[in-house]
Amino acid sequence: MLTLQKRKSKPKYKNFQSRDVVRFFKVKRHLRSKLHTTWMVIGLIVVILLPFILGVGLYIKSLLLLEDQSLFNLLFSSDWRPLAGKFGFLTFIISSVWVTIIALLIAGPICLLTAIHLTQYAKNWVLKVVHPVIDILAGIPSVIFGVWGILIIVPFISDYIAPFLGKQSSGYSILAGSIVLAVMIIPFILNILIEVFRTLPDELKESSLSLGATKWQTIKFVLVKKAFPGIISAFGLGVSRAFGETIAVLMVVGNVTTIPKGLFQPGYPLPALIANNYGEMLSIPLYDSALMLAALVLFVVVMLFNLGSRIAISRLEEKG
């Protein structure tokens, strides 16, 4: 206050120099601040636009094929002979769906039970120990899961599981892909589920218990029910993750272009198709376009699952 008054009392227009200096710095400061905010906004716009750019790019690239053949035919035919100009995606779509569903069937129950145990039964320190382990698991490069699948899962299926069920299998199969995939999405789903169960209010649990419910009744009838949208969206996010996973699945799933008729037969999911063939036969424009369409299908499916799950989760949070 005191310094301010002093300054005011000085006659105006006399102190040019220092005023200018002050002004210069002031302008520079503001300019900087403005520049920085502009960059931030640009960054934000890029992030928001990215999915659209990706989607539109893929669409434009796949137009060539879409103009040549109907989308319905492409999606529901299993005739895949690129050299003859036949691009039926059904084999790959079915393989993808198989692998994803089986992976979810394996991972889902494991994750749900683990999450319930960790949040409802286990002591606090257990969760504290397990949490980083889950994070580490989630951070392992997928190629390592692939190698592990080849070394352990594939031979295990061909030598034990398939013969035990009276089937023949090389081990490179839908089942192998699903198991590897399940292991990969477990930490991912588990992390979300733990969060979901943690956000449930203690008072809800207390209400149920105070009515004379046992702990298990409380979990079964109240907590799981309350968390249900969250559980579904955790699975949904898991599905979108599984559907797009490429390298680890590609390594163990066999990659044969026939519709898989059982767990022990090889399959050929969409991401594997793209990864295996892109860059090989680009001299055929339609082939190039077909792979782009495959990418677009993948992109749309994953986006839809992601969006749906996130909407469900945000609804859950609103409800409290």
Next chain:
Amino acid sequence: MEENAKIRVNDLNLSIGKQKILKNINLEIPERKITIILGPSGCGKTTFLKTLNRLTDLYPEMHVTGSITIDNDDILHTHKDITLLRQKMGLLSQRPYPLPMNIYNNVAYGLRISGRKKRRFLDKRVEHYLKQANLWDEVKDRLKDPASALSIGQQQRLCLARGLAVDPDIILADEPTSALDPISSEAIEKKFVELKQQYTIVMVTHVLRQARRIADYVVFMYLGEVIEQGTAEEIFQNPQQEITKQYLKGAFN
């Protein structure tokens, strides 16, 4: 007074790590009366209420010693089934937490989990207790609606109905009106005065006026200790402790 004490608390201590939440609580809570536990926020009232129906079991970090005797049974060291013990006490929390199911099932829940599943019986009970909680007329046409669709005041009455449905002896209420509008609050208060014919009511509050309106017996707590206890008349007209006098004058708010 000593003759018909429903709940006796002796040397109750509760600590989390080194922090003592409840210190040497000694209390007698009379049967079929409204006992108000009064005190500023954070003095351990809610925690005390939770020890009464052993919800403290949920929090392994809480260390409880002493004894709480209900109907000649030391519930802290009992071999009886905890779930049965909890059924004897209906709990009403600060905010209503309806179970994630429809209105009907919220009330029927307590009966179902204890194995009574006959539809006719449940129908009758649900109606009876919804009437007891003054909610029946408002919800009788939409019993299948989710409970979360009710207003907060209605939800609180629903929680009361669901608590009564398991046929408790004791109602534990933790500031049950703090989230409610004045009209709903009054409805709950009135209900409590009616209910004390049949139930022993223990209610936590920091609303002095509410305590004056409905209390028969008052326990004043401060920083985890019971400072003073007695009939409403004794405490409100003639408090013995300096700290109680100050609180009653409103010095803490």
